[in-house]
Amino acid sequence: MAARGVVAVALTWVDNAGLTRVKGVPLGRLPRAVIHGVGASPSFDTFLIDDSSVVARYAGGPVGDLRLRPDLRRLTRLCAQPGWAWAPVDRYALTGRPHPQDARAFARAQAERLGRRGLHALAGFEIEWTVSPAGSDDFTAACSGPAYGMTRVVELSDYLRDLVEALTAQEVELLQIHPEYAAGQFEVSVAPEDPVGAADTSVLVRQTVRGVAARHGLRVSFAPQVLAGSVGNGGHLHLSLHGSVPGGGPLMAGGSGPFGLTAGGEAFVAGVLRHLPALMALGAPSVTSYLRLVPSNWAGAYACWGLENREAAIRMITGAAGEPGAANVEVKCFDLAANPYLLVGGVLAAGIDGLSAAAALPEPFDADPASCTSAELARLGVRRLPADLGEAVAAFGADEVLRAALGVELHDTIGAVRRGEIELFAGLDPGVVVDRVRWRY
Known part of the structure; x- marks a missing residue:
């Protein structure tokens, strides 16, 4: 070095x-x-x-x-x-023992639990951010092109080129980089890796995005929302399950279950779906997370799953023909206010609970849940995910599986921090909250 x-x-x-x-x-x-x-x-x-x-x-x-x-x-x-x-x-701790509230150790412990079942997971985060000129705490989009438009790449060509070069030099396997929907918004996708490694890479990528931007006179935000009422930044988690023993193969393809899921793959995803309301306290941990998580916004506001359904909280992706190993699920309701180690560890713990229970998935959903009546949703067992952080914290506090996985100490502290932030922003106009959070992430 x-x-x-x-x-x-x-x-x-x-x-x-x-x-x-x-x-x-x-x-x-x-x-x-x-x-x-x-x-x-x-x-x-x-x-x-x-x-x-x-x-x-x-x-x-x-x-x-x-x-x-x-x-x-x-x-x-x-x-x-x-x-x-x-x-x-x-x-x-000073004794040399792992700190019982260390998030990275928690994620590693859940991956090891999965390993004892002869399985391993591969994970990767999508990272969305918005770009503004530096020098002001207000947000002004640094480019004017349309959503997903090449115009944005032209306008910020030097910045994006330097970002790709930096990530590549840092041995981050970049899959895609492109403009996103919101004004001044971009996204990168990286290759899947072991769960702890995926969380590490999420941290590294964000600091690189920020560092390259600063050298170009730009400022970036990964906050769930940068302007009140706008489309926000997500932090979707992609995850697949594989056998670790010889001949194990992928558990999310080649099976007799829905869309090729094996029994183990289905049980794992069913466990994640079952615990999703509580997982929101880990994956959507900010008061502003719930300003992003609105129906008909491709944010996954309903606890359901479906094949390539971008309004479902869990989107099943089978991959292209001839790529069975590419099958994975995308959990869409999370954002980058999350501690990635807590998030990936919590998702693994939920999936392991599904494996233990041989859980089954409900029928897949192939529409926008917001287009259905309350009676239709009730008949199909589709629930709205928590609509605010208080609802998520209540679900988290009642979830004994996550409490056991995290340990009593870490589970209690996370709840205390979430309640502290609810109190911090209580009674404030959403625009004020967004302004206060914008540059913290």
């Missing part, structure tokens, strides 16, 4: 409010950090989006310390920040 000009390493973790926090070390101190860690207060577990904090039953207050240990397998030179490298960390 030194030969490539690196002088410092950003060691990052993501807090329960979904913000990426950092401690930096000089490159020469990195070997010591790997062995002994870098000190950080556990109080970050109770930080809210505005950097205020709550006191939870098992976290908060001035007492205590943790050690941050970087994972050198993900050590990456940051092309948009000359002289800097990056690595995600695992957080440990």
Whole structure:
């Protein structure tokens, strides 16, 4: 790294409010950090989006310390920040034991639970963001072209070229980059990888998008909504299930279930669908998440699933002919306010519960649920997902499967942070809330 000009390493973790926090070390101190860690207060577990904090039953207050240990397998030179490298960390207690409220350790533990069943998951996040000229806290789209239009690529050609170059140099396998629907909005899709790796990559991609933008005089937001009443930024999760034993193969293709799902693939997806209201507290954790999550907006506002149905919360994707391994599900109701480690771990825990119960999926839905009457939806068992963060927190608090997977301490602290943010923004006009959140993500 030194030969490539690196002088410092950003060691990052993501807090329960979904913000990426950092401690930096000089490159020469990195070997010591790997062995002994870098000190950080556990109080970050109770930080809210505005950097205020709550006191939870098992976290908060001035007492205590943790050690941050970087994972050198993900050590990456940051092309948009000359002289800097990056690595995600695992957080440990001073005793050397893993911190019971470490989100990355939680995601890893759920992947290991799946592994003990002879299975593994591949995951990848879609990352949407909006671009504005730097220098103002207001949002003004940095390009004027139409949704999905080539005009936007022309107008921001240099920025997008440098972004692709940076991601490629950082060994991020980029699948697509394109304009999205909202004004000044773009999206990248990356190749699937192991669940913890997918969460790591989500963090790295976002910081790269931000870093390249800054060098072009631009400012970016990944917030669920950047203008009140507008289409927001999503953070859809793609996930597939595979057998790890020889001859295992994909569980989301080649089976006798709906659209080729195997029995295991169906049970896993059914578990995710069953726990989706509670998962919203992990995957749509901001008050502004529910300004984005509106019907007929391709946000997946209803707890249902369907083949290539972009209004269903879970969209089944079979892949092109001859690509059975490409079959996956896209969970559309999540956004980038989420801590990606908590989110992917929670989804795995829900899917594992479905496997344990040999759960079955309801009938697939092939229409916009908002076009149906309440009676029709009730007959089909289709429910609206939580309409606000309070409803999501209530579902999360009642979900014993997620409580057991997260552990009592982490589950309690997440709930406390969510309730703190509800109180923080209570009674405010949506436009005011959007303004306050816009540049935090």
